[in-house]
Amino acid sequence: xxxxxxxxESVARLLDRDERExxxxxxxxxxxxxxxxxxxxxxxxxxxxxDLWKSWRPWLAGFAVALPNSFLLMGVSLSVTWSYMRLLxxxxxxxxxxxxxxALLVLLWQALLLxxxxxxxxxxxxxxxxxxxxxSVLLCSSPCLFCLSRFRIDSLSRLCxxxxxxxxxxxVYRGMRVSRINLSSALVVALGLTxxxxxxxxxxxxxxxxxxxxxxxxLILPAWYLVATSRRPQGEIAAG
Amino acid sequence: MLGEFEYLLITAAAGLGxxxxxxxxxxxxxxxxxxxxxxxxxxxxxxxxETKGFLKTWMGxxxxxxxxxxxxMVRVTxxxxxxxxxxxxxxxxxxxxxxWAANRARSAT
Numbered sequence: 001x002x003x004x005x006x007x008x009e010s011v012a013r014l015l016d017r018d019e020r021e022x023x024x025x026x027x028x029x030x031x032x033x034x035x036x037x038x039x040x041x042x043x044x045x046x047x048x049x050x051d052l053w054k055s056w057r058p059w060l061a062g063f064a065v066a067l068p069n070s071f072l073l074m075g076v077s078l079s080v081t082w083s084y085m086r087l088l089x090x091x092x093x094x095x096x097x098x099x100x101x102x103a104l105l106v107l108l109w110q111a112l113l114l115x116x117x118x119x120x121x122x123x124x125x126x127x128x129x130x131x132x133x134x135x136s137v138l139l140c141s142s143p144c145l146f147c148l149s150r151f152r153i154d155s156l157s158r159l160c161x162x163x164x165x166x167x168x169x170x171x172v173y174r175g176m177r178v179s180r181i182n183l184s185s186a187l188v189v190a191l192g193l194t195x196x197x198x199x200x201x202x203x204x205x206x207x208x209x210x211x212x213x214x215x216x217x218x219l220i221l222p223a224w225y226l227v228a229t230s231r232r233p234q235g236e237i238a239a240g
Numbered sequence: 241m242l243g244e245f246e247y248l249l250i251t252a253a254a255g256l257g258x259x260x261x262x263x264x265x266x267x268x269x270x271x272x273x274x275x276x277x278x279x280x281x282x283x284x285x286x287x288x289x290e291t292k293g294f295l296k297t298w299m300g301x302x303x304x305x306x307x308x309x310x311x312x313m314v315r316v317t318x319x320x321x322x323x324x325x326x327x328x329x330x331x332x333x334x335x336x337x338x339x340w341a342a343n344r345a346r347s348a349t
Contacts, residue, residue: 018299019283019312021299021309021310022261022262022283022299022309022310022311022312023262023279023283024307024309025262025263025302025303025306025307025309025310025311026261026262026263026266026279026306026311027279028305028306028307028309029263029303029305029306030263030266030267039278040278040279040280041279041280043278043279043280043281044279044280044283044284046280047280047284048284051284
């Protein structure tokens with residue numbers, strides 16, 4: 001095996017297995033030089049990626065979900081952390097005019113919304129950008145790194161900004177495996193999350209609810225996207 | 241109508257018959273035209289032609305000289321033959337009477 005061939009094989013990993021095998025086989029058979037092999041495989045990878053970006057899906061996943069939602073979800077993660085801190089500190093609890101049970105309820109409410117929003121956002125990214133996931137990950141990482149570098153609250157760990165990551169990664173994983181969920185499950189998730197957001201909306205923000213939470217209506221869009229693209233029961237498809 | 245490279249690829253595959261696969265087609269195109277054929281252009285065109293129904297591909301056997309890797313075998317479909325014939329007819333019809341084609345015919349005879 002030629003020196004540097006490992007690099008060619010590494011780049012070829014970005015191709016589908018069905019394509020990678022014959023392409024590498026062809027290069028070995030004609031005894032291609034490492035440089036020409038690398039250029040050829042890289043060219044093919046670029047062409048394949050360019051083809052993928054002709055679809056609207058990677059754009060939706062990257063620029064309409066991963067990038068904006070990571071910003072918003074970092075804010076929600078911070079709110080959840082504050083709610084947790086308030087629960088531990090009687091002074092903050094008194095300042096917010098909350099009893100311990102109501103503060104606990106607020107924390108659970110916010111945590112559930114965070115999990116729901118993050119999971120649905122991750123799921124949409126997973127289904128819409130399977131082979132362009134690297135781009136969605138980059139677009140999600142850039143606001144995260146920006147905010148982490150500017151985080152200046154001594155009493156809190158920087159990692160509290162990233163609470164949304166775990167459910168989001170779980171959502172991506174499920175999205176890549178399942179691609180579409182049942183209509184009934186999608187409706188339960190979307191209606192549940194929407195219903196949980198209504199108190200903040202109808203009340204103009206409860207006393208425990210900061211006004212910027214109203215902006216988070218953008219976070220419900222992935223859940224309704226799941227409803228719109230859900231798997232219909234067989235009968236409905238036939239009827240439609 | 242086919243593009244120029246699509247026509248070359250279909251013609252090379254048709255000429256190779258049962259032995260048509262990626263490396264052989266590439267070698268044929270390079271040998272006949274004297275032009276370099278990138279592996280990226282080759283495989284993206286094969287896929288495009290297969291999507292259009294002009295080619296059929298399947299995985300062939302793995303051989304030791306390929307490092308134990310399978311070939312992607314190619315066969316031209318009747319639809320592909322028809323498209324290539326249309327392209328050839330168009331080119332020969334368009335070329336009738338032009339100086340370079342006339343010189344070519346004279347030098348061939």
